[in-house]
Amino acid sequence: MQKFFESVGFQFSAEQYGIFITNGGTALYDDLVELVHYHASGGQSVVQSVAKILLKENFSGEIITFLKSQTAEMLSDKEFFALIVSANTGEKIPVEALPAAAPEEEYVWREFNLSSVEEYEQAFKEVKLEHKWSFFKEQLKPEIRLELTKTDEIDIPVACSKIGGKPDLPDDISWPVENNEAPLSFLAQINLAEIAPAGFNTELPTSGMLYFFYSSTQESWGGEIEGADKFKSFYLKDTHGLKRRDFPEFLVEGIFPSCAVRFRYGYGLPNWEYDFVAKNLEKSEQYPYIDVSSVHNRTRTKLLGHANSVQGPMEFECEQVTKGYTWKDTKNEKIKQEIKEHQYDWTLLFQLDSEREAEMCWGDVGRLFFWIRKSDLKKHHFEKTWMILQCG
Numbered sequence: 023m024q025k026f027f028e029s030v031g032f033q034f035s036a037e038q039y040g041i042f043i044t045n046g047g048t049a050l051y052d053d054l055v056e057l058v059h060y061h062a063s064g065g066q067s068v069v070q071s072v073a074k075i076l077l078k079e080n081f082s083g084e085i086i087t088f089l090k091s092q093t094a095e096m097l098s099d100k101e102f103f104a105l106i107v108s109a110n111t112g113e114k115i116p117v118e119a120l121p122a123a124a125p126e127e128e129y130v131w132r133e134f135n136l137s138s139v140e141e142y143e144q145a146f147k148e149v150k151l152e153h154k155w156s157f158f159k160e161q162l163k164p165e166i167r168l169e170l171t172k173t174d175e176i177d178i179p180v181a182c183s184k185i186g187g188k189p190d191l192p193d194d195i196s197w198p199v200e201n202n203e204a205p206l207s208f209l210a211q212i213n214l215a216e217i218a219p220a221g222f223n224t225e226l227p228t229s230g231m232l233y234f235f236y237s238s239t240q241e242s243w244g245g246e247i248e249g250a251d252k253f254k255s256f257y258l259k260d261t262h263g264l265k266r267r268d269f270p271e272f273l274v275e276g277i278f279p280s281c282a283v284r285f286r287y288g289y290g291l292p293n294w295e296y297d298f299v300a301k302n303l304e305k306s307e308q309y310p311y312i313d314v315s316s317v318h319n320r321t322r323t324k325l326l327g328h329a330n331s332v333q334g335p336m337e338f339e340c341e342q343v344t345k346g347y348t349w350k351d352t353k354n355e356k357i358k359q360e361i362k363e364h365q366y367d368w369t370l371l372f373q374l375d376s377e378r379e380a381e382m383c384w385g386d387v388g389r390l391f392f393w394i395r396k397s398d399l400k401k402h403h404f405e406k407t408w409m410i411l412q413c414g
Contacts, residue, residue, distance in 0.1 A: 165288055238273060370394075
């Protein structure tokens with residue numbers, strides 16, 4: 023979705039995408055994609071007009087409903103579509119006379135369940151990308167995948183890794199809250215002593231506990247610095263003396279059933295939407311790369327690795343927001359270049375999917391991504407994360 027609007031010159035913030043989706047924008051987006059497939063330049067002119075209106079009307083539900091009715095009519099009525107295209111472009115040309123977008127050849131997708139470096143190398147051969155293996159082998163990152171099993175709270179020992187339920191905290195740590203004192207929802211605790219197998223090297227400590235909390239009402243999607251109090255992560259070196267903490271009195275929403283965690287170890291590749299990936303692939307190689315880099319048949323909740331993004335790369339946004347810039351500021355070329363120079367200082371720390379076992383749903387069945395600067399990861403400053411919610 024992000025790349026789609028960027029292709030016609032519009033960059034929305036993560037929060038704006040969140041509002042768009044929450045207010046029913048997914049159906050409108052699907053219509054816009056179909057219009058572009060129906061007629062490339064005409065459809066793109068409609069997308070530009072829609073984007074301008076969305077910005078002007080602050081992505082309101084009423085305007086999205088109205089625009090959806092218009093796009094639906096364009097898809098069913100060629101004359102109406104031709105009229106709108108003519109109004110947008112100034113060309114009085116019937117749609118039948120305009121060159122139609124060439125249909126894409128149907129690609130037969132394949133599913134891979136890859137973990138080891140050797141499995142990835144074999145998959146590259148199978149999709150005939152072995153000539154690109156030397157480059158992409160260097161892009162592999164180790165990741166620790168979490169498999170959840172819904173488990174009664176009493177059956178998960180104190181100080182063990184878990185998703186949902188009640189956290190295990192020492193007496194001197196207060197339940198994390200927002201600036202307005204609203205309690206955050208407990209997401210996860212990861213006992214790092216449980217994830218240090220021999221030969222699998224990461225920059226995580228080999229002991230201690232990592233904690234993750236988020237707004238019980240999902241108020242912030244990570245698009246503005248003002249939302250910094252809507253999530254929290256922190257690290258405790260000492261796991262002795264932990265006690266299971268009851269939920270705060272005023273925590274009503276965002277209470278999830280407890281889940282035991284099983285860890286799996288593997289490697290992952292970056293999303294095809296990264297510029298450094300795209301420039302190393304021919305157009306005909308894009309789909310085969312998506313085949314081997316996607317995460318078919320595997321969990322999407324994990325520590326480290328590459329983010330399995332829903333709306334494209336997030337490193338630029340992390341750097342932009344934490345430096346206090348808005349998406350409008352990035353129209354300034356100097357600011358944009360400043361952000362680009364440091365965007366890859368960021369790396370994924372924790373990714374939490376909309377987990378059925380834990381009854382978690384982020385936005386429209388999306389994911390939470392906790393990012394950290396590489397320098398802070400090395401120093402174990404896990405409180406210095408930035409969280410972004412993405413969904414389809």
